[in-house]
Amino acid sequence: MITKNDLYKLAVKLFPINRSITGDGVRETLKILKAVCSSINVYEVPTGTQVFDWEIPKEWNIWDAYIEDEEGNRILNFKENNLHIVGYSKPIDTYMDLEELNNYIHSIVEYPEAIPYITSYYRENFGFCMAYEKRKNLEAGKYHVRIDSEFKDGSLTYGEIILPGKSKKEVFISTYICHPSMANNELSGPCVSIYLAKWLETIDRNYTYRIIFVPETIGSLTYLSKNLDEMKRNIIAGFNITCVGDNGNFSYIPSKYGNTLADKISKNVLNSHCDDYFTYSFLERGSDERQYCSPGVDLPVVSIMRSKYGEYKEYHTSKDDLSFISPEGLFGSFEIYKKCINALENNKCYRASKLGEPHLGKYGLYQNVGNTGITSYTRKISDFLVYCDGTNDLVDISNIINVPTEELIEISEVLKQNELIHLA
Amino acid sequence: MITKNDLYKLAVKLFPINRSITGDGVRETLKILKAVCSSINVYEVPTGTQVFDWEIPKEWNIWDAYIEDEEGNRILNFKENNLHIVGYSKPIDTYMDLEELNNYIHSIVEYPEAIPYITSYYRENFGFCMAYEKRKNLEAGKYHVRIDSEFKDGSLTYGEIILPGKSKKEVFISTYICHPSMANNELSGPCVSIYLAKWLETIDRNYTYRIIFVPETIGSLTYLSKNLDEMKRNIIAGFNITCVGDNGNFSYIPSKYGNTLADKISKNVLNSHCDDYFTYSFLERGSDERQYCSPGVDLPVVSIMRSKYGEYKEYHTSKDDLSFISPEGLFGSFEIYKKCINALENNKCYRASKLGEPHLGKYGLYQNVGNTGITSYTRKISDFLVYCDGTNDLVDISNIINVPTEELIEISEVLKQNELIHLA
């Protein structure tokens, strides 16, 4: 039994690790995820490998970094917060006065207590990130600036879980593991995804599940470059899971044209279970759906999120921390994705077996309350049956008659037992 | 010449008869309808006949029923109102005290002056219906409870009119004749339908007309079970006529997907002639469209009504009486259905015979008023002609140019005479 605390505790454990698009932080993260779901396999792709229009960069690792003033006070210390260092900073050990140093420090004036998150993957550079409230007090003088990092010919690391089902057709889940020490964006995605995998291991699967944990952009491109044909042949619906940890309302990014099975299922589940959710335009995409929905790839991938990247103040700062997410937030997202998967797994197309309305009374399915007519349960059965004409699947009927798909799954079981419907 | 009083007088004549889904009340009703339109043929289907998932029940007849108090006062008397007895009540002759009797009496506390209408066709039972204002004064004591009714192997009775037209393709009208002593629901349907038949006998018919008078549900199922193949092959549009007697605004229930010729015609006629009509969802269906639109049956059947069953206070009570309907209400419904039939009969697809706009002046069709431009009649001709491109029938063009179909029928006659259009 997976609990909300399971999800949150995993986030707590993963939070301190310094992740990037390559390096040991990714490997350590995948090891912790494997402890939750042992089906995960870890792959390494060497530096220099061509992936479509890109190339796997050198692997980056970092052990220490700081800025010291003339008295030797560490006014910035990487060991206190991974965000203090611009991701993929080159090694450096030098002295500079404040004026020069200011060229290498990033802050947010409008959000003075937050350390921003900055990277420079594809342009050799270095830099520091500091809360503005601290930075503004820096005094003129010489500073010792040191970064103990390394670029090497190494590899890009990612994890993959394949859970076979009765059909070769696949449901695809992707999440990313390249963000250091931020909670909603992005530990929430890996935490929800690994527990979805753990749950999926326990159910009788109609579909095969492909669940991947990759660095954003370069990782999804790498994975696609190795698996595209198979993915295009098999994937019927996919979800890019990100920003699912806080208590905000659900939100949704459709696929490129909003017309895939993943869109249909997501909208149906959100309509049935969320009084108030927000639909973004695909133009507001910003995560790996950029790759999955690109021309020639064209996978049916959507995102159900809570507070979307770029849409909340704490985004990409040190304030997107463990207090920004919650056990309830994570678990609610886990549950909504389970509903989507449940709908996908059971989304059959039935045909009514009797001509005309069946005599529901014979089957104990006609419930009549006094003078006020049939019950809502009998009404649902009646409405369900009239649309079981071979042209609608369960989700279509749910949309037409405004009854959640999960209720229709139960009703369809009862009707099958009574031989009132059969597969179309 | 059919008048509004013809329709209302028929309702008055039919009102006192005790109808049910079987029995002599149905036969007497059909005899009176035959006096209006002799084309009606009456059929009997024996008890026990299987009709799809159902079986024709025993025939039920009732001669008398009452409740007497200890002094022999008849505190309820079936002869005063057919609704006093639960339909299909079994015979009984016994004594019971008030407490027990209360289990068998139905009333509506919120509508104390009305006798409710209750049936129990498929569960053997008995019961009485009484206005609450009368019931609440019943005093403790012994009561004599008597119902002189009978179940027997008999038959279910229905009427059918077939009026052949030039084409084997059919227009279908169905109404029901199983309701005792209620006016809008349901004597209005049979009264309007039989007079439509009488009118249809007099016109030059392009289509064949199939008009049936059946008990609701079991009757329509019975009819379908005997005629389904022919009906599916031939029916192009159908109307379930019910609740058409009062002065309320028109309302409309579409077919299952709202996309049949019957829907198209009905919406066009209602849009052209009713400032204010209400469209229900098919989910709010409740009459024989439940059978006609069921999977495998899938007939193009809609309902144009006035105050819909279940939507008015007097529904299924003794207050749905002859004062609830009116000659004008019945006749207005008769007229709207005539307009639908007229539109169906003349809904041709034409093509303009000239390239470019014709020189309307040559045909006396160009009417110009001083400086203010062409008349609305010339404008209608011009708009009609531009859409006579072989892709639109008259109803399509009516929808596009906002001119009633009946006006376009007249215009099309003029244009045909001038050889400005021809059948596409």
Place this chain on the structure above:
Amino acid sequence: MITKNDLYKLAVKLFPINRSITGDGVRETLKILKAVCSSINVYEVPTGTQVFDWEIPKEWNIWDAYIEDEEGNRILNFKENNLHIVGYSKPIDTYMDLEELNNYIHSIVEYPEAIPYITSYYRENFGFCMAYEKRKNLEAGKYHVRIDSEFKDGSLTYGEIILPGKSKKEVFISTYICHPSMANNELSGPCVSIYLAKWLETIDRNYTYRIIFVPETIGSLTYLSKNLDEMKRNIIAGFNITCVGDNGNFSYIPSKYGNTLADKISKNVLNSHCDDYFTYSFLERGSDERQYCSPGVDLPVVSIMRSKYGEYKEYHTSKDDLSFISPEGLFGSFEIYKKCINALENNKCYRASKLGEPHLGKYGLYQNVGNTGITSYTRKISDFLVYCDGTNDLVDISNIINVPTEELIEISEVLKQNELIHLA
């Protein structure tokens, strides 16, 4: 370099000429237009020629006309304003008293300072038009009424420009040259059209351009009757240019079904460049789209206008004069049509050449501003590329991503140079 004054000066030059559907005024007009664009060829079609349902009427010319009072004062003088005479007035030289004369004078009581514009092409007649403020002062007495006009077997005159392009497929422009001494309706159309022709001569054309200057109705019918097959085979988009001279907001009349390439281009350009434009229904048509969109002709013709015929007070009166239009009004219309043509010429369908997002940084196309993310230029490139999947042309993508087509044309050039897209 075509300037706003070029367009306005042409209108000034054309304004005094007395045009009608035939006659020397049309010939003189075409001569002046030929001085702007020498590619124009002039055609004459003889009186009596059958054009579809019509016949070319006798040619009408007029030299003088007036009304004199008993003292010989000319109270109406054709030489002062062409509109004073009902178009196609027969010759007359007679005396009548005021009462009789009043039968032949047209005025607008509600617009007393304006002379109305009246014609009687197809019913032999004569008449005068006079401002009501002048007419109301006429005194009883004898009047000398004289019209020096002539009907003869002559011809109908029109102009045609054909500018060949790489493709035989054509863009069609039609405007009309039958209105005397009115500015917006109609000198604005010929002025804008002839300068579009002049500009088109200078560009590298993908499409062939067919630009015609015809009398309204009888002229477009004549032209169609001679060229219909070729036009139906080749024309991909057409514009009926009228009422484009004032400073009013743009407006738009779609083609018959609003679904042609001309509609798509026009709506896209108007949406991108006009905050506020008005879309009329095709039912409000009134110019030569009546012929071009008629059944069997069915050309993809729309109109982008400013203040539409019939929708402004000055319409068809002497007040639609040179002060009602402006250099800016004419030039803005010229520019909007250029944008349409530019969109048509470049409306290719591309496919992205790379799988996944390209590494835009490699091409200098990734512009990142500090912490705030990518620039709007990079965003546009990214949004453009994701829809370059072979199913969308540039205008489709413009509609989806809300970037003007002309910007996408520039972006597509850059992407082609970098081999990031290719023709689909």
